[in-house]
Amino acid sequence: MPQRLRGSQEDLKGFFAAGKEKLSGTAKKAGVRRTNDFIERAKDVDLSSADAETIPVIAMCVVARPRNTAVDDLFYSVLAYGDIREQKIVSAFEENGIDAEFWKLCENRFSYQDPKPTLLKLAMFLFAVYTCKDHLTAAPKQWKMFVQDGIL
Structure with a gap:
Protein backbone atom coordinates (compact mmCIF):
# COMPACT_ATOMS: atom_id res chain seq x y z
CA MET A 1 0.00 0.00 0.00
CA PRO A 2 1.38 3.44 -0.89
CA GLN A 3 2.64 5.43 2.08
CA ARG A 4 0.20 8.29 1.39
CA LEU A 5 -2.75 5.93 2.06
CA ARG A 6 -1.47 4.48 5.33
CA GLY A 7 -3.18 7.17 7.41
CA SER A 8 -6.54 6.02 6.05
CA GLN A 9 -5.68 2.48 7.08
CA GLU A 10 -4.72 3.64 10.58
CA ASP A 11 -8.20 5.14 10.99
CA LEU A 12 -9.68 1.65 10.52
CA LYS A 13 -8.04 -0.13 13.46
CA GLY A 14 -11.43 -1.34 14.69
CA PHE A 15 -12.15 -2.91 11.32
CA PHE A 16 -8.81 -4.71 11.25
CA ALA A 17 -9.11 -5.61 14.97
CA ALA A 18 -5.76 -3.96 15.56
CA GLY A 19 -4.84 -1.90 18.55
CA LYS A 20 -3.71 -2.17 22.11
CA GLU A 21 -6.86 -3.63 23.63
CA LYS A 22 -6.99 -7.35 24.29
CA LEU A 23 -9.24 -9.26 21.94
CA SER A 24 -10.87 -12.63 22.30
CA GLY A 25 -9.79 -15.43 20.00
CA THR A 26 -13.01 -15.06 18.03
CA ALA A 27 -12.46 -11.32 17.58
CA LYS A 28 -8.87 -11.90 16.45
CA LYS A 29 -9.99 -14.50 13.90
CA ALA A 30 -12.69 -12.17 12.60
CA GLY A 31 -10.09 -9.40 12.27
CA VAL A 32 -7.75 -11.71 10.36
CA ARG A 33 -10.63 -12.76 8.07
CA ARG A 34 -11.56 -9.11 7.38
CA THR A 35 -7.90 -8.26 6.75
CA ASN A 36 -7.55 -11.12 4.25
CA ASP A 37 -10.82 -10.12 2.56
CA PHE A 38 -9.56 -6.52 2.45
CA ILE A 39 -6.34 -7.63 0.74
CA GLU A 40 -8.33 -9.59 -1.86
CA ARG A 41 -10.67 -6.65 -2.51
CA ALA A 42 -7.71 -4.24 -2.73
CA LYS A 43 -6.43 -6.25 -5.70
CA ASP A 44 -9.43 -4.90 -7.67
CA VAL A 45 -8.28 -1.30 -7.12
CA ASP A 46 -5.35 0.65 -8.57
CA LEU A 47 -3.89 1.83 -5.28
CA SER A 48 -1.14 3.80 -7.02
CA SER A 49 -3.72 6.34 -8.18
CA ALA A 50 -6.24 5.91 -5.35
CA ASP A 51 -7.21 8.66 -2.93
CA ALA A 52 -7.67 8.49 0.85
CA GLU A 53 -11.39 7.68 0.43
CA THR A 54 -10.52 4.40 -1.30
CA ILE A 55 -9.30 2.55 1.80
CA PRO A 56 -12.56 2.94 3.77
CA VAL A 57 -14.51 2.06 0.61
CA ILE A 58 -12.59 -1.21 0.33
CA ALA A 59 -13.33 -1.94 4.00
CA MET A 60 -17.04 -1.21 3.47
CA CYS A 61 -17.02 -3.51 0.43
CA VAL A 62 -15.64 -6.30 2.62
CA VAL A 63 -18.68 -5.92 4.89
CA ALA A 64 -21.37 -5.19 2.27
CA ARG A 65 -20.01 -7.69 -0.27
CA PRO A 66 -20.96 -5.93 -3.52
CA ARG A 67 -20.09 -7.68 -6.78
CA ASN A 68 -17.28 -5.21 -7.52
CA THR A 69 -15.08 -3.05 -5.33
CA ALA A 70 -16.54 0.26 -6.49
CA VAL A 71 -18.46 3.04 -4.78
CA ASP A 72 -21.55 2.67 -6.98
CA ASP A 73 -21.71 -1.07 -6.35
CA LEU A 74 -21.24 -0.43 -2.63
CA PHE A 75 -24.23 1.94 -2.51
CA TYR A 76 -26.33 -0.47 -4.55
CA SER A 77 -25.54 -3.30 -2.12
CA VAL A 78 -26.29 -1.20 0.94
CA LEU A 79 -29.57 0.22 -0.39
CA ALA A 80 -30.80 -3.00 -1.98
CA TYR A 81 -30.10 -5.33 0.95
CA GLY A 82 -33.23 -6.41 2.81
CA ASP A 83 -35.64 -4.02 4.50
CA ILE A 84 -34.18 -0.52 4.29
CA ARG A 85 -35.58 0.34 7.73
CA GLU A 86 -33.57 -2.45 9.38
CA GLN A 87 -30.25 -1.12 8.05
CA LYS A 88 -28.53 -4.48 8.46
CA ILE A 89 -25.44 -3.50 6.51
CA VAL A 90 -25.14 -0.15 8.31
CA SER A 91 -25.40 -2.10 11.58
CA ALA A 92 -22.57 -4.32 10.36
CA PHE A 93 -20.59 -1.16 9.52
CA GLU A 94 -21.17 -0.01 13.13
CA GLU A 95 -19.98 -3.36 14.50
CA ASN A 96 -16.81 -3.01 12.45
CA GLY A 97 -16.16 0.62 13.31
CA ILE A 98 -16.71 2.00 9.80
CA ASP A 99 -20.21 3.50 9.99
CA ALA A 100 -18.87 7.06 10.31
CA GLU A 101 -16.88 6.46 7.12
CA PHE A 102 -20.07 5.37 5.33
CA TRP A 103 -21.98 8.51 6.32
CA LYS A 104 -18.96 10.65 5.38
CA LEU A 105 -19.00 8.99 1.96
CA CYS A 106 -22.73 9.79 1.65
CA GLU A 107 -21.95 13.41 2.46
CA ASN A 108 -19.06 13.60 0.00
CA ARG A 109 -20.90 11.80 -2.79
CA PHE A 110 -24.47 13.10 -2.42
CA SER A 111 -24.23 16.07 0.00
CA TYR A 112 -26.42 14.09 2.43
Missing part, protein backbone atom coordinates in the same frame (compact mmCIF):
# COMPACT_ATOMS: atom_id res chain seq x y z
CA GLN A 113 -26.03 15.38 5.97
CA ASP A 114 -28.17 14.48 8.92
CA PRO A 115 -27.41 14.47 12.66
CA LYS A 116 -29.11 11.06 12.90
CA PRO A 117 -28.68 9.54 9.45
CA THR A 118 -30.62 6.48 8.32
CA LEU A 119 -30.82 4.58 5.06
CA LEU A 120 -34.51 5.41 4.70
CA LYS A 121 -33.81 9.15 5.05
CA LEU A 122 -30.90 8.82 2.61
CA ALA A 123 -33.13 7.08 0.04
CA MET A 124 -35.87 9.70 0.42
CA PHE A 125 -33.27 12.48 0.17
CA LEU A 126 -31.87 10.99 -3.05
CA PHE A 127 -35.35 10.54 -4.50
CA ALA A 128 -36.35 14.13 -3.69
CA VAL A 129 -33.13 15.70 -4.94
CA TYR A 130 -32.91 13.77 -8.20
CA THR A 131 -36.62 14.00 -8.97
CA CYS A 132 -36.59 17.76 -8.42
CA LYS A 133 -33.34 18.18 -10.31
CA ASP A 134 -34.47 16.19 -13.32
CA HIS A 135 -38.23 16.76 -13.46
CA LEU A 136 -39.40 19.71 -11.34
CA THR A 137 -38.55 23.38 -11.10
CA ALA A 138 -39.12 23.47 -7.33
CA ALA A 139 -39.56 20.93 -4.57
CA PRO A 140 -43.10 20.40 -3.25
CA LYS A 141 -43.62 21.70 0.30
CA GLN A 142 -43.85 18.13 1.65
CA TRP A 143 -40.36 17.38 0.33
CA LYS A 144 -38.61 20.40 1.87
CA MET A 145 -37.47 18.32 4.84
CA PHE A 146 -35.48 16.09 2.46
CA VAL A 147 -33.94 18.87 0.39
CA GLN A 148 -31.05 20.75 1.92
CA ASP A 149 -30.00 24.31 1.21
CA GLY A 150 -27.92 24.74 -1.89
CA ILE A 151 -28.82 21.35 -3.38
CA LEU A 152 -31.76 22.55 -5.49
